[in-house]
Amino acid sequence: MAQGHGHSVDEYLETIYFLAFPIGEYRPATGSQAIAARVAEMLGVSRASAGEMLKRLEADGLVERGEQREAILTPTGVERAKRVVRKHRIIERFLTDFMGYTASESHVQADEMGDTFTDDMIERMNERLGFPDRCPHGWPVEPDAEQVENTELVPLSELTVGGEGEIVRLAEHDGDLLHWFYDEGLVPGTRIVVRELQEGTGEVRVAVDGDERGIAETAALGLYVRPAA
Numbered sequence: 093m094a095q096g097h098g099h100s101v102d103e104y105l106e107t108i109y110f111l112a113f114p115i116g117e118y119r120p121a122t123g124s125q126a127i128a129a130r131v132a133e134m135l136g137v138s139r140a141s142a143g144e145m146l147k148r149l150e151a152d153g154l155v156e157r158g159e160q161r162e163a164i165l166t167p168t169g170v171e172r173a174k175r176v177v178r179k180h181r182i183i184e185r186f187l188t189d190f191m192g193y194t195a196s197e198s199h200v201q202a203d204e205m206g207d208t209f210t211d212d213m214i215e216r217m218n219e220r221l222g223f224p225d226r227c228p229h230g231w232p233v234e235p236d237a238e239q240v241e242n243t244e245l246v247p248l249s250e251l252t253v254g255g256e257g258e259i260v261r262l263a264e265h266d267g268d269l270l271h272w273f274y275d276e277g278l279v280p281g282t283r284i285v286v287r288e289l290q291e292g293t294g295e296v297r298v299a300v301d302g303d304e305r306g307i308a309e310t311a312a313l314g315l316y317v318r319p320a321a
Contacts, residue, residue, distance in 0.1 A: 276305070
C-alpha cells in the first residue's frame with residue numbers, strides 16, 4: 093500500500109472520513125488549507141505533508157475539490173473509507189475482547205495493526221466476536237448505521253443548562269483525551285446533566301451520578317450524547 097510520510101492512504105481516508113461526516117448531516121470542511129490543517133493535526137504530520145497527500149488522493153480519484161476548494165471524498169473514496177473505518181472498529185473489539193487491551197488503548201493499537209489483517213481475516217474476526225454492534229468507544233461498527241444515528245446525537249457542548257442526555261460515543265482522534273474520558277468515568281451509557289455553561293472559558297459543568305465536575309470545551313466537543321426526550 094502506498095505510504096505518505098509515515099501514514100498509509102487508508103489512514104488519510106479514515107481521517108478525512110471523520111472530518112467529512114461529523115455528527116449531523118454531511119458538512120464538508122471548507123477551504124483546502126483548513127482541511128489540510130485538520131488532517132495534519134489529527135495525524136501528527138506537517139500541513140505540507142497533508143497537502144501533498146490530498147493532492148495524491150485527488151489524482152487517484154478518491155478526493156475531489158468543492159466550489160471553495162474543500163476536500164470531499166468521491167463515491168469511491170467514501171466506500172473505501174467506510175471499509176477502513178469498519179475494519180478499525182472490528183480490530184478494536186478484538187483487542188479488548190480477546191487480547192486484554194483497555195478500551196482507551198485499543199484505538200492506538202488498532203491504528204498500528206490496521207494493515208496487518210486481510211479482509212478475510214477481518215470477517216473471521218467479526219464472526220468470532222459475535223458480530224458486535226459497536227466498537228469499545230460507542231461507534232457503530234457499520235458506518236451506514238453510524239450515519240443514520242448521527243442525526244440523533246449532539247456534542248455535549250450543544251446541550252443547554254438543565255439539559256440531560258446519555259453518552260453514546262467518545263471522540264477517538266486524541267489519545268490523551270480518550271484516556272481522560274475513561275479515567276473520569278465518561279463512558280458510553282453514562283447519564284449526564286448540564287448544570288452550568290461558562291461562556292468565557294467554554295467549560296461545561298455537569299452532574300454525573302450525583303458528582304458535579306467541570307469539563308473543558310475541547311472534551312465537551314468530543315462527548316456525543318443522545319439528549320433526553
